[in-house]
Amino acid sequence: MARTTGSDGGRTEAAVREAAVNLIARYGYEAMSMRQLAAEVGVQAAALYRYFPxxxxxxxxxxxxxxxxxxxxxxxxxxxxxxxxxxxxxxxxxxxxxxxxxxxxxxxxxxxxxxxxxxxxxxxxxxxxxxxxxxxxxxxxxxxxxxxxxxxxxxxxxxxxxxxxxxxxxxxxxxxxxxxxxxxxxxxxxxxxxxxxxxxxxxxxxxxxxxxxxx
Amino acid sequence: MARTTGSDGGRTEAAVREAAVNLIARYGYEAMSMRQLAAEVGVQAAALYRYFPxxxxxxxxxxxxxxxxxxxxxxxxxxxxxxxxxxxxxxxxxxxxxxxxxxxxxxxxxxxxxxxxxxxxxxxxxxxxxxxxxxxxxxxxxxxxxxxxxxxxxxxxxxxxxxxxxxxxxxxxxxxxxxxxxxxxxxxxxxxxxxxxxxxxxxxxxxxxxxxxxx
DNA sequence: GAATTAATTGAACGTTCGTTTTATTACTGC
DNA sequence: GCAGTAATAAAACGAACGTTCAATTAATTC
Known part of the structure; x- marks a missing residue:
């Protein structure tokens, strides 16, 4: 698969930010993996790199x-x-x-x-x-x-x-x-x-x- | 090599504790690796497991x-x-x-x-x-x-x-x-x-x- | 001085990490 | 409806991780 129906860059980035704040606050920056963050957002890890290098x-x-x-x-x-x-x-x-x-x-x-x-x-x-x-x-x-x-x-x-x-x-x-x-x-x-x-x-x-x- | 001359369990354990406190305080627990800690003590990583499981x-x-x-x-x-x-x-x-x-x-x-x-x-x-x-x-x-x-x-x-x-x-x-x-x-x-x-x-x-x- | 114990090394295991690459699909403007 | 772009998936990369194991040597005990 590739682009999913209804996907929207702005919404995804906002979701990434929110999920990241919560995960880092709970587990710590080092302990949070990019795969864990991606899963929380409902996306693959590679997709995160579109928004944050x-x-x-x-x-x-x-x-x-x-x-x-x-x-x-x-x-x-x-x-x-x-x-x-x-x-x-x-x-x-x-x-x-x-x-x-x-x-x-x-x-x-x-x-x-x-x-x-x-x-x-x-x-x-x-x-x-x-x-x-x-x-x-x-x-x-x-x-x-x-x-x-x-x-x-x-x-x-x-x-x-x-x-x-x-x-x-x-x-x-x-x-x-x-x-x-x-x-x-x-x-x-x-x-x-x-x-x-x-x-x-x-x-x-x-x-x-x-x-x-x-x- | 194996046991080194002058090695002492009590001293090594104390050195591990001290180095661990400093490294964790500076870099965080997740960011500190066992190899990094061992290097600070002047020992191989495996030796740490003699003192802390x-x-x-x-x-x-x-x-x-x-x-x-x-x-x-x-x-x-x-x-x-x-x-x-x-x-x-x-x-x-x-x-x-x-x-x-x-x-x-x-x-x-x-x-x-x-x-x-x-x-x-x-x-x-x-x-x-x-x-x-x-x-x-x-x-x-x-x-x-x-x-x-x-x-x-x-x-x-x-x-x-x-x-x-x-x-x-x-x-x-x-x-x-x-x-x-x-x-x-x-x-x-x-x-x-x-x-x-x-x-x-x-x-x-x-x-x-x-x-x-x-x- | 032989037997035993204490302390450590070096290599390896399987897993997970952040990141990159490539391909594929959805959307947008005309 | 076609071209171009936006958004994602899937797979792979090398490196680093915590931990284990067998081998080896120093110190201690008797």
Missing amino acids: TKEDLLFTLMREHMQGLHEAWEHSRPGDADPARQLAAYVRNHIAFHIGRRHATHVSNMELRSLSPDRLTQILRLRTAYEKELRSILRDGAEAGIFNIEDTGLTAMALIQMMTGVIVWFRPGERLSITEVTTTYLSMTMRLVGAKIDSITTGPRVTSDAQWTL | TKEDLLFTLMREHMQGLHEAWEHSRPGDADPARQLAAYVRNHIAFHIGRRHATHVSNMELRSLSPDRLTQILRLRTAYEKELRSILRDGAEAGIFNIEDTGLTAMALIQMMTGVIVWFRPGERLSITEVTTTYLSMTMRLVGAKIDSITTGPRVTSDAQWTL
């Missing part, structure tokens, strides 16, 4: 688009003129929503960096660094304005990102907590972690621990 | 001993009768010290779970859960005593562990920050995150953000 190209494409998507999501949801506390809240909300919505893709982007060639690794890390830089910038602004109480901006940014991204490790939709509840709790923890004051103008007592961070 | 047995042994070591380290460093804040501080200190000291082994234990057979995965997860349970217990005690201000004990425990373990992703000995500085900052962040009061008896104003957590 090598296995690593496939991995790189998935990662790059995931990282770009993350950055674009933030740029669309960032408040333009808000104070650092509101900016931070928006960052946390975007980060959690994006990652919970794409648990498998996040797993791939975080776990399979070592399977990239050096220059492609550099490209992905550049995208990641640019995204993290946004958070550091918010933290610095807040610290300088006296709204946050932070020992080390870079270290705090890394701690926050690790904490937030970690949601995908244990969160399963439909279990004990809803996405809204999880996000609310993470917002509270974040604001306490950075020592945020609820009001940057008044110099009243700290009410951080009890505040509702619905900024 | 299969490749997965090797992985499982490394993981199990790492998790057991983590739990034992905590049991040796836990304060017997301290209040929850001090208990939490000791937990954080032990966790960070242990993980920074064994970055590669931690990477293996965190990243290669999917390469284990189902029942071995269960065994490792049981060890991990037992260790995490200790933290949840501390948080619950502190919350009930009114020392901590926590929305959800389980969620906070996961967030803290993800945050602390994340240290190994970016921390490199000898760079900008020392282990002591990192640990101190993480202690401060942890105490703020759980909304700890510096003194559980007095009901004075919160000074969390500015407190030196040298418990």
Whole structure:
């Protein structure tokens, strides 16, 4: 046989991407074989090479688009003129929503960096660094304005990102907590972690621990 | 050739373990070949099978001993009768010290779970859960005593562990920050995150953000 | 110093891997 | 309906994989 009835390049490529994300997230990039991926799509292995020249190209494409998507999501949801506390809240909300919505893709982007060639690794890390830089910038602004109480901006940014991204490790939709509840709790923890004051103008007592961070 | 002069089973096994941890951490379990591991040790691939019956047995042994070591380290460093804040501080200190000291082994234990057979995965997860349970217990005690201000004990425990373990992703000995500085900052962040009061008896104003957590 | 045990080599086994090549069929534009 | 292109199958490639086996030598025991 050769071309099958109803075959469509666009649909097949989309199916390949989706199946690849799921298989790599579950078994790992090295453990997933091209034949296994092809079987999942319902196609022969050779057909995959019409869309991705090598296995690593496939991995790189998935990662790059995931990282770009993350950055674009933030740029669309960032408040333009808000104070650092509101900016931070928006960052946390975007980060959690994006990652919970794409648990498998996040797993791939975080776990399979070592399977990239050096220059492609550099490209992905550049995208990641640019995204993290946004958070550091918010933290610095807040610290300088006296709204946050932070020992080390870079270290705090890394701690926050690790904490937030970690949601995908244990969160399963439909279990004990809803996405809204999880996000609310993470917002509270974040604001306490950075020592945020609820009001940057008044110099009243700290009410951080009890505040509702619905900024 | 056959047995080489000066060969010693104990030494060879130790060398295999060490080389395996490093190679798996760097390239991943699937990507590391038994021949590559043997070459690193300075031995033929067949010799490895004297010490570990299969490749997965090797992985499982490394993981199990790492998790057991983590739990034992905590049991040796836990304060017997301290209040929850001090208990939490000791937990954080032990966790960070242990993980920074064994970055590669931690990477293996965190990243290669999917390469284990189902029942071995269960065994490792049981060890991990037992260790995490200790933290949840501390948080619950502190919350009930009114020392901590926590929305959800389980969620906070996961967030803290993800945050602390994340240290190994970016921390490199000898760079900008020392282990002591990192640990101190993480202690401060942890105490703020759980909304700890510096003194559980007095009901004075919160000074969390500015407190030196040298418990 | 002979017998036994411990440690390792070298070669081989069957399988699976990523990838390439060639041929064949379905679709599209005219 | 015919030419050209898009999409796939089928088969094969050499290389690498985890693992096994028999042979061989070093150390130990008595």
